[in-house]
Amino acid sequence: MDLLGISVRWPIVGAPMAGGPSTPTLTAAVSRAGGLGFLAGGYLTAEALAQQIAEVETLGVSSFGVNLFVPGNPEVDEGALDTYLDSLRPEAERFGVEVTPKWDDDHFSEKLELLIGHPPSMVSFTFGCPPSDVVARLQDAGTRVVITVTTPAEASMATQVGADAVCAQGIEAGGHQANFVDDTAPDAGWGLLALVTAIRHETHLPVIAAGGVMTGAAVAAVVRAGAVAAQLGTALLRCPESGASEMYKAALADPRFTWTSTTRAFSGRRARGLVNDFMRAHPDAPSAYPHINNATRAMRQAALARRDPHATNLWAGQGFALARDRPAAEIIAAIGAEFDAVTT
Ligand SMILES: Cc1cc2nc3c(=O)[nH]c(=O)nc-3n(C[C@H](O)[C@H](O)[C@H](O)COP(=O)(O)O)c2cc1C
Incomplete structure (x- = not known):
């Protein structure tokens, strides 16, 4: 199937997970298994990110995304x-x-220039809305630009700067919330289905849905709600290709948490x-x-x-109890098969 012009077997995006969990082998495994893998550019220097991109390409994978943090105030x-x-x-x-x-x-300009000179299939942004000239330069280089949003108002801003799609991140999601400005009350976050639905009513942009999606049935649910794909992070945290520490992986399966x-x-x-x-x-x-x-x-x-x-x-989404210690390819194949079973 087609995901913003990229060929995938299932509408599944492997979330970028900065700080260790995302690795070139995880990114490549997700893309090879039939989803779209992502590298996490956050916290890396441009040189380190270039190295990770080269490693994914050495593994024979050309369709993958790269994520950047928009600098804050x-x-x-x-x-x-x-x-x-x-x-x-x-x-x-x-x-x-x-x-x-x-x-x-976060070495934003250097990494941006790297990606413009060596464009991946997709670049997504989190923590803010990049200016329209940044979006246009990436698109001119041949990249689809996705902006992560947490409210319908942020989705409208992403539309205005010319994004190709938004990643709608619900409050269920593991890791940092992507709010353009981190000034909302703890209980003010949008749940994923409400957010996807509201954005689909307010903008024409394709929506990738992120937050608490752990099964093929849940992927189908967000697709039915109008999303073009689901972005899964926590579901991949425990797999052997994830660079999360053994302590972190163990905590995810520890009944005391x-x-x-x-x-x-x-x-x-x-x-x-x-x-x-x-x-x-x-x-x-x-x-x-x-x-x-x-x-x-x-x-x-x-x-x-x-x-x-x-x-x-120990970043984790609400669905963490369903995260499995299985190779990434098996996790994607199992979620994909379940998606097929409920949609065909
Ligand atoms: C450990 C971890 C690190 C993350 N790092 C990033 C990141 O660098 N960039 C980003 O856009 N999203 C990041 N996220 C959020 C994911 O993109 C996505 O919104 C989230 O994983 C979806 O919820 P789920 O974890 O319940 O699947 C991270 C999530 C986790 C769990």
Whole structure:
């Protein structure tokens, strides 16, 4: 079938998952299995991203996407940021690390130039709306441009800058919420079906649906609701090709982790993960991304080294209990077969 001009067997996109889980082998495995694999450009330098693109191509895969983070506003509430960081210092001392906030643009321009010079099948953006000239330059290079949105208003803005499609991300989704501005209340997020439906009524753009989709029946449900595909992240987190740490993979299957919630505690931007002690200890954190993300990095890495799942982020969507430790190709084939069974 056709996904924005790209040939796929099933309407399944493998979500970009920055910070380790996305690997060239996972991306290639998803594309080879009949979906569209994605590389996560977030947190990488342009050189590291170029290396990952080359690895996917070396694996003989030419249809795949690359995701970038749109840089946010360096201006934040400094008083609230300082107060929050002070509250983290006892934990940081326990791990013997510093808490140092820093804004950065995630090497956005360099990675953009890389992708314009070496265009992948699709480029998706998260955390903001790129300007129309960025969208046009990528399209002129031959890439479909997808903008991740969390509200119908954001979908309208994506239409105005000329995107080829939107990725509608529901509140069920694992990882960071893509809100253009992270200023909404914790209970204000749109559920996926309501969001896809509202966007389909308000814009003409194709919609890729993300958030809590774990089965072929759920892929069929969002397609019936008007989406052109579903984007799955958590469903692939435990597979051997995922670069998630063994501790993180084990936590996803550990019955002691029973539910997910959204939090700004680790990064300063709302994200959904398994509820652990750190999240419980810090129920409120200001909107300050990537300042807080950079401030907590050393502590999160130290927690990982000590195999302590309670002081690091364990991003996961609401459907995490259905994530399987199976090769990515088997997961895609099983979800695809179920999609076929309920749609034919
Ligand atoms: C560990 C993890 C990392 C993620 N990183 C990114 C990212 O770098 N860029 C992005 O656009 N979305 C990212 N997401 C969100 C996914 O694109 C997608 O919205 C989400 O996985 C869908 O919900 P699900 O996890 O319930 O399938 C991430 C999700 C997870 C679980």
